[in-house]
Amino acid sequence: MKQIVFSLAAVLMLVFAGTAQNTVATPGSGPEVTFEKDVHDFGNMKQHGDASCEFKFTNTGTEPLVISNAKGSCGCTVPDWPREPIMPGKTAVIKVKYDSKRVGPINKSVTITSNASNAPTKVIRIKGNIEAVPNAPTTPVKTAPAAAPIAN
Numbered sequence: 001m002k003q004i005v006f007s008l009a010a011v012l013m014l015v016f017a018g019t020a021q022n023t024v025a026t027p028g029s030g031p032e033v034t035f036e037k038d039v040h041d042f043g044n045m046k047q048h049g050d051a052s053c054e055f056k057f058t059n060t061g062t063e064p065l066v067i068s069n070a071k072g073s074c075g076c077t078v079p080d081w082p083r084e085p086i087m088p089g090k091t092a093v094i095k096v097k098y099d100s101k102r103v104g105p106i107n108k109s110v111t112i113t114s115n116a117s118n119a120p121t122k123v124i125r126i127k128g129n130i131e132a133v134p135n136a137p138t139t140p141v142k143t144a145p146a147a148a149p150i151a152n
Helices: 002-019
Strands: 033-035 039-046 052-059 067-072 077-080 091-098 104-114 121-131
Touching: 033 121, 039 052, 067 077, 067 091, 077 104, 091 104, 091 121
Parallel strands: 039 121
Antiparallel strands: 033 052, 052 091, 067 104, 077 091, 104 121
């Protein structure tokens, strides 16, 4: 009886081992994304200044790279990414714009989702500090001279 159970278990193990799929991608196969930089530092900049930057990347793989989504960590960080496939060896950019009307430190991220075999989810970051612009001096309002009283 033990031999039958052991034999049945061995057969089942061989069947399951034979049907297992290899899910590990071979290095260098499929699309791969390589960014020139992961972080852009604006440093100190004035409020309402141009807080736009570009993240350049290359498809270093062997198949077309498709970016399906790029999402900022908040509504103040807006990415713009290529919607068409990036062919192997080609370079493209993801543009990121930050709403610089907000004052204070910046530490925001953009999460990129793609079919890249080496990084299907990639996070790029922007950082810096927005300094307030001093209020412009107010101009005094000129009033019209008082009217003379009417005589009867």
